[in-house]
Amino acid sequence: KSWVRVGGITGIMSGTSSLSGCVNKGNIYSKGTSTRAISGVNGADLSVIGGLVGFYESTNANAIKVSYNYGSIENEDPTVVCIGGLVAIAWQKLIVTNSENHGAILDKATSAYQMLMGGIVGHIVTTAGTQVDACENMGNITANRKNVVNLVGGVVGKIAKASTVNNCKNGGAVTLAMSSTTYAGVGGIVGYPDTDEAVVVTSCENLAGAVVTCDINSTSNVGAGGILGFAGGGTYKNNINSGAVSMKNAAASAALTCVGGIIGNDFKSATSFESNENYGSVTLVEGSKGT
Numbered sequence: 001k002s003w004v005r006v007g008g009i010t011g012i013m014s015g016t017s018s019l020s021g022c023v024n025k026g027n028i029y030s031k032g033t034s035t036r037a038i039s040g041v042n043g044a045d046l047s048v049i050g051g052l053v054g055f056y057e058s059t060n061a062n063a064i065k066v067s068y069n070y071g072s073i074e075n076e077d078p079t080v081v082c083i084g085g086l087v088a089i090a091w092q093k094l095i096v097t098n099s100e101n102h103g104a105i106l107d108k109a110t111s112a113y114q115m116l117m118g119g120i121v122g123h124i125v126t127t128a129g130t131q132v133d134a135c136e137n138m139g140n141i142t143a144n145r146k147n148v149v150n151l152v153g154g155v156v157g158k159i160a161k162a163s164t165v166n167n168c169k170n171g172g173a174v175t176l177a178m179s180s181t182t183y184a185g186v187g188g189i190v191g192y193p194d195t196d197e198a199v200v201v202t203s204c205e206n207l208a209g210a211v212v213t214c215d216i217n218s219t220s221n222v223g224a225g226g227i228l229g230f231a232g233g234g235t236y237k238n239n240i241n242s243g244a245v246s247m248k249n250a251a252a253s254a255a256l257t258c259v260g261g262i263i264g265n266d267f268k269s270a271t272s273f274e275s276n277e278n279y280g281s282v283t284l285v286e287g288s289k290g291t
Contacts, residue, residue: 004047004080005054006030007088008071013053016060022067024052027103031076047079048088048122051103057091061129064096072103072139078111082157084122085137093129096120100136104172107143114149114182117141118157118191119172128162128197138171143178143186150184151229152176153191154206159232162197165190170243171207176214176224183220185229185264188212188243192230199234201227208280210243214259218249221256223264226280231266237274248285259284 005011008024030049048054051069069085082088085101101119109115116123119137124130132155143152151158154170168189176186185192188206193199206212206226214224223229226241239262247259258265261278 007054011054048082050088078109082122085119093127115145116157130163151191159193187229193232196233208242223258225264246283
């Protein structure tokens with residue numbers, strides 16, 4: 001087969017399309033191998049899976065509102081690089097509001113490609129201005145992809161352009177288990193805002209019982225946090241974590257292993273923190289390296 005773009009409602013959302021009041025209750029299962037070359041996770045040749053929308057490229061910014069996914073997503077296709085509970089990849093500016101994911105997400109593929117996974121959006125890519133507002137993820141998220149980058153968040157996996165995540169909640173467990181020489185980030189709200197642009201995460205909550213677990217064997221930088229795994233340049237304020245956060249890195253020689261109630265690794269000097277609160281336990285398992 002060629003590359004795949006799978007969605008519970010639509011595989012590709014383009015033109016001026018919009019979704020309102022839509023519900024998917026069907027489970028999604030992907031197995032096999034795409035035969036089309038992938039030009040990197042920021043390229044257009046991507047295999048992706050979304051609970052509602054696979055590949056979003058609509059020019060209607062207010063495209064998704066009051067919509068829900070209840071179906072589980074399970075992937076064994078090694079060429080799938082983005083999975084989202086609602087939208088796998090936001091290629092254009094997207095505003096998604098008052099929408100929820102209740103389906104579990106599980107990636108079991110053995111792959112040479114990295115995995116970007118979020119309970120609402122897997123990857124925000126090329127156009128600034130995307131907003132994820134008043135959305136909730138209640139599905140458990142599990143990434144097991146080895147020897148590649150894994151960026152996993154309860155709401156958004158990776159953010160590559162100036163975007164806002166506001167008033168969102170995660171109630172699902174977020175788990176990353178891998179063995180790799182590459183970096184990894186796992187967060188209750190966002191895995192990794194990988195940009196110097198103005199990312200804003202405000203008034204979000206990782207609920208009690210929404211455990212963030214990073215159990216890895218990595219020689220590179222890794223971060224796990226109740227709100228963000230890594231924090232790029234941006235503003236993070238009025239967020240609350242009530243879920244337990246746990247990190248274990250069994251690598252004999254690791255670069256940097258970070259765990260925090262709010263943010264695992266703040267690696268940008270421009271980052272601003274204000275009025276964030278942590279009530280969850282933070283555990284660094286004995287024997288972890290690079291701490």
